[in-house]
Amino acid sequence: MDELERRLRVTNLNLLPVLREVLKHRNLTRAAEALNLTQSAVSNSLRRLREHFDDELLVKDGRGLRLTEKARRLIGPLEAALTAVSEVLAGEAFAPERSQRRYRIATADYVTAVMTPNLTRLLGEEAPHVSVQMVTARSRSAEDLRLENIDLLITPRQIVSAAIFDAPKVMAEFAVEDLARDPFVCLGRADDAQLAAGLSREAYLRRPHASFFLDLDVHASLEHAYLMEQGISQFDRLLTSDFSVLPLVAAASDCLTLVPSSLAAAAVRSLPLQAVPSPIPVPDLELVMIWLKRRDADPEIAWLREALRRCAQAFSTSDSSA
Numbered sequence: 001m002d003e004l005e006r007r008l009r010v011t012n013l014n015l016l017p018v019l020r021e022v023l024k025h026r027n028l029t030r031a032a033e034a035l036n037l038t039q040s041a042v043s044n045s046l047r048r049l050r051e052h053f054d055d056e057l058l059v060k061d062g063r064g065l066r067l068t069e070k071a072r073r074l075i076g077p078l079e080a081a082l083t084a085v086s087e088v089l090a091g092e093a094f095a096p097e098r099s100q101r102r103y104r105i106a107t108a109d110y111v112t113a114v115m116t117p118n119l120t121r122l123l124g125e126e127a128p129h130v131s132v133q134m135v136t137a138r139s140r141s142a143e144d145l146r147l148e149n150i151d152l153l154i155t156p157r158q159i160v161s162a163a164i165f166d167a168p169k170v171m172a173e174f175a176v177e178d179l180a181r182d183p184f185v186c187l188g189r190a191d192d193a194q195l196a197a198g199l200s201r202e203a204y205l206r207r208p209h210a211s212f213f214l215d216l217d218v219h220a221s222l223e224h225a226y227l228m229e230q231g232i233s234q235f236d237r238l239l240t241s242d243f244s245v246l247p248l249v250a251a252a253s254d255c256l257t258l259v260p261s262s263l264a265a266a267a268v269r270s271l272p273l274q275a276v277p278s279p280i281p282v283p284d285l286e287l288v289m290i291w292l293k294r295r296d297a298d299p300e301i302a303w304l305r306e307a308l309r310r311c312a313q314a315f316s317t318s319d320s321s322a
Contacts, residue, residue, distance in 0.1 A: 157286040
């Protein structure tokens, strides 16, 4: 009997799914709900797992629980092992044309508008039974990813190291890949002669604005980050977490707005708007895909990432002057 066979014989493999949910949720009640077990059953399983690993795995931290170092090291190998077992039991490799998977992707509303026409066409051609739910990214999207409430997040790289993913230990759980670059342009009414003639930075800042603001207390906005870094301010007559609202406001008012060029390209084709270069040097949006490192081996997530890479070509073909 080799070492692997011996370990399999003395180990209750039914404990592994419990371990996965406990490490994922860090809460016995939520783990029990996910497993459709009683909390006492999960508690008993956790006791046996602690004995097996000779480690507490979860320890109290204030009002919550945190993972021990050994528990953190188990996450990747555990996910890989369960994924491999799932593939063995399934008996066949992931095939998008046969899959009935439902994905959830969190991102900004304008990214949804730019990418989903291509994505929907791709699904029809390659994965006709797959569905994708696009949800609005928010300040707790990192937690949604970790709990697998969403499969993937598309967000500006600049935000990865700021408002949402500001904890190194949290960020260590995620993989990040470049997806697209989208510069900002300024939109205003088509009959705005002052804007057409060219605005200085000072004249631009004196005008009323409509701008993006993610959450109640998290702006997640490169525009606002730039203003704060420069120690300057503007009057935001309207703040919204929906990028797609901003061109509508600019077309119906004297407000100026900074929007990604892909959104501006669509807006100037359908609304009485003009697009000009941004009067302030706000950095380009550098969109990235973010997913759980422990799901790297998941062929379904790998296929989704490859599909989104192809759909991201919509950004590179945008023309804000159209």
